[in-house]
Amino acid sequence: MVENFKTLFIVKSSLISLYLALTIPLPFVSNGNLKILSIFAFIVGLFLIINITNDHVITSEEGISYKTSLVSRILGKKGWKISWEEIVSIKSFPTSQGSKVHYFSTSNNKNFLLPQRIENFKTFLSIISEKTKVQIKEISYLSPLWTYKLLTFISVLMVVGEVIAFKYQMLSILNL
Template sequence: MHIFKISPIIRITLSCLYIALTVPLPFLADFTNAPIPSNVLWIGIFIGAIAVYAALSERVILDDEQIKVAYPQWVPRFFRKGWSLTWQEIDNLKMRTTGQGGLVYYFTTSSAEKAYLLPMRIAGFNKMVNLVAEKTGINTADVRPLAQPWMYLILFVCTMFLWLIDGWTIWTATHFTRPLA
């Protein structure tokens, strides 16, 4: 059995981005006397952080029988369901373009009822694709991940700059008692 988790660089980058986008909000709410109290925003940020962590806890499990996308048991099924396909059910791996011009791949089955997205943001993507090729006989030579690691590194660097701006924003909001006119 092989278990693949979302790449650490993706998990760290998206978690840091979430923090950068949300943490200044309660401070700004206090500073501007917003109608929503900052403690309500803190509760929302905490719930959102749990949701982000849940979404980033996806794992892909390959064994002799099937490929399965699963989440830990604490993640409610209505939030993230997951799926599984036996190797015999898989007919093909179809390429589709995204709205931004990227390429994604879907497993298709003989029943053709549904297509199942090939997980592309996992650590060990090439190993997983090679195992899929071995189990299904499908040629996966042209299958590449949607986003390259350098893209997430650039996003991480931009997020760190955003953290600097957040620090200045929080400092400003906590050191002035009323909004500037």
């Protein structure tokens, strides 16, 4: 059975909201000729960030594949596909933040990053365990999900603050 695992919504929303919080003010603070350029750059950047957060994983009876968007491929992030029979183990490595990243290790000594920011992660892990018989007990999300929620919350607060500041700035310019 073919299953599709998309990037977690909270991961997408945290990255997009952070982008918005950091870039929304730029068209308003740029002057003259740069205003149109900054609006154009803002729109292009938003298009890029939305596209690069649309990677997904597909599992089937034959194997597992990681699909990237056209924009991700242009920027150098490649997809991959491996059969279940090729996977011999899962290697784990610590990160500097205290969590672990995991790699599928194949029979031809290649390593593929195990996606850890996807929806239905437990289902994904159970499929891996069932198809490969590899131990998956210690595999979890790369970062606790609350970190993405906190980043989204702070980013939204920044956007709200920017809107309020802009409103008051416009009112003071108009002497209202």
